[in-house]
Amino acid sequence: MQEIVRQILHCLYYGMTKRMYLESKALELMTLMVQEELEIKENRHNPTLLKLDDVDRIHLARNILLRNLDNPPSLIELAKQAGINERKLKEGFHFCFGITVFGYLHNYRLEQARSLLIAGQLSVKQVARIVGYASPTSFHAAFRKKFGINPGDYLKHCGLRQDEAFSPRVGIVYQPIPPISLYASYSKSFLQATSISQAQTEPERGTQYEVGVKTDLSSRLSATLAFYDLTRSNLPTQDPNNPLLSILVGEQRSRGIELDISGEILPGWNTIAGYAYTDAEITKDNTFTVGNQLNNIPKNSFNLWTTYEIQRGNYKGLGVGLGFYFVGDRQGDLDNTFQLPSYFRTDASLFYKREGLRVGLNFKNLFNIDYFDSASYRDRVFYGDPFTVQGTISWEF
Secondary structure: OHHHHHHHHHHOOOHHHHHHHHHHHHHHHHHHHHHHHHHHHHHOOOOOOOOHHHHHHHHHHHHHHHHOOOOOOOOOHHHHHHHHOOHHHHHHHHHHHHHHHHHHHHHHHHHHHHHHHHHHOOOOHHHHHHHHOOOHHHHHHHHHHHHHHHHHHHHHHHHHHOOOOOOOOEEEEEEEOOOOEEEEEEEEEEOOOOOOOOOHHHOOEEEEEEEEEEEEOOOOOOEEEEEEEEEEEEEEEEEOEEEEEEEEEEEEEEEEEEEEEEEEEEEEEEEEEEEEEEEEEEEEEEOOOOOOOOOOOEEEEEEEEEEEEOOOOOOOOEEEEEEEEEEEEOOOOOOOOOOOEEEEEEEEEEEEEEEOOOEEEEEEEEOOOOEEEEOOOOEEEOOOOEEEEEEEEEEEE
16 A cells, blocks of 8 residues: 555656546555455454564564654565564554554654644654655645644644743751651642643643651661652543543542662672552543542552672672562553553673773563563553563773
């Protein structure tokens, strides 16, 4: 289909010949689109089973696609680059992302275009070219169809927009004895609206309270215990009188405890450890049930990363590192209809430092466990990275 679109955009004929040529290509394009839709519907009844390796390759294909916005590969080329057959790519991509390959590309291009227009640094023509539209007319039509406004008018609207808010930050520290510090802080924040929706006439606001204690366990090891309460308001939620519109009544609150310990236990032995308990819930909304937990946020999480570096002798500068990460059960969507299970992941590293040189090997997911990293809803659940080895070389001067 991509090749047909290219042929339409770069038609070399004129007059009646051009008209006949374009009509034939349009019919050919419509035929392929109908055929693809029928295949998708058929595959819903007879889905292809995907292995973990297939899912990884489908995500690789998506990344390849997004790295080549201005000149995306054809479906056949994309399948070859990702190491998966074309049929499995088409079916698996729709299963993983709920949309066809080039439907995903089309939406991503327009979202990127919208972000570039919001930034206000480029003209409409420049934005169209950056996101891969050779024809400004095609870009105008696609943008208007998706967002209901011409890109030029959208650019003017973004340029005239101005949001203002007072965001104070206040903190106090009290040290009753030298190794212990008590602190408290209060802050307000706002995120400037970037949507053209009526619901986004006010910025998103946040209010946070935090109290804590920091203590020096030794001259090289310290610990911090903090309690916090963060509320985000002016979040868009569905208008109960018109499901196609949004209004600003959404509110979410996160409360929790965080404990961090970091420093040098013995010469050459360093560690960073942390535990967090988080209660994140919806406190006001018209779409989701008040009291539901926010998705992808575990109530309990823990991490420990420790390294040891040889301090003297022939192997001075050689070191090893070991890390443990625990993430508890999390809700998979804001409706709280399913949960992502907890997981325990192990990472490791080998490194060597000498003067300004540092060479390292990092091993992520050392035991290659299967786990879910995040989710938006049931059809958008993402696996965590498999066993991965990354080498680094750096020189400081």
